[in-house]
Amino acid sequence: MESRFTSFVGGPTGPWKIVSLRAVCGDGIPQASHLELRDGLNEVEDATWQLRGVASNLRYTQESERKALAAVQPALGRAEARCAALIPIRKTAAWWLLAQDERRAIVEEQSRHIAIGMAYLPAVARKLFHARDLGEPFDFLTWFEFAPEHAAGFDALLQALRASPEWDYVDREVDIRLARVR
Ligand code: HEM
Numbered sequence: 001m002e003s004r005f006t007s008f009v010g011g012p013t014g015p016w017k018i019v020s021l022r023a024v025c026g027d028g029i030p031q032a033s034h035l036e037l038r039d040g041l042n043e044v045e046d047a048t049w050q051l052r053g054v055a056s057n058l059r060y061t062q063e064s065e066r067k068a069l070a071a072v073q074p075a076l077g078r079a080e081a082r083c084a085a086l087i088p089i090r091k092t093a094a095w096w097l098l099a100q101d102e103r104r105a106i107v108e109e110q111s112r113h114i115a116i117g118m119a120y121l122p123a124v125a126r127k128l129f130h131a132r133d134l135g136e137p138f139d140f141l142t143w144f145e146f147a148p149e150h151a152a153g154f155d156a157l158l159q160a161l162r163a164s165p166e167w168d169y170v171d172r173e174v175d176i177r178l179a180r181v182r
Contacts, residue, residue, distance in 0.1 A: 078147075
């Protein structure tokens with residue numbers, strides 16, 4: 001059975017070559033040449049770093065949004081999606097003190113995260129991993145796959161999200177861009 005738990009392993013080998021790795025805010029992580037996604041949480045030998053996450057249930061998405069997303073969102077692993085981004089994110093202590101409805105209001109009513117993101121589907125395939133409750137250094141590991149011709153659009157999406165009120169609550173973010181090599 002495919003595990004809900006995934007390790008993103010930066011190191012000397014892997015099917016994804018790391019094209020760039022930079023801290024957007026807060027501390028960065030060490031440079032590595034390649035990335036491999038592995039099922040499970042077991043420690044990988046020779047890793048430069050290993051970030052762990054778990055695919056979880058929806059928190060903020062409402063029914064109409066869930067259905068609209070399901071109708072357009074592509075699967076991971078498309079042959080044409082030779083580019084990817086791994087963006088680990090941590091949110092502030094103030095964020096985690098808020099109630100569920102307050103966080104939903106920031107994510108969508110104030111920031112339009114889902115509405116903005118929806119415009120980039122089906123070009124971008126995505127998967128969200130939760131890491132906070134695993135005691136990891138980041139709260140989320142976000143993963144995106146797209147064809148090279150959609151890289152500029154992906155950058156525009158990031159610019160819009162990073163300018164939104166939700167990102168006032170982001171205190172650590174690393175932007176890792178990848179190209180598929182096998
Ligand atoms: C490609 C278009 C995108 C769509 C359609 C999209 C959609 C969503 C949805 C529906 C959720 C809520 C999941 C839930 O109900 O728990 C979510 C959460 C999240 N997304 Fe996006 N998103 C997109 C792009 C991005 C990008 C580019 C980033 C990172 C820079 C990002 C970072 C996050 C994070 C960190 C969360 C978790 C927020 C939290 O639980 O506090 N998303 N996204």
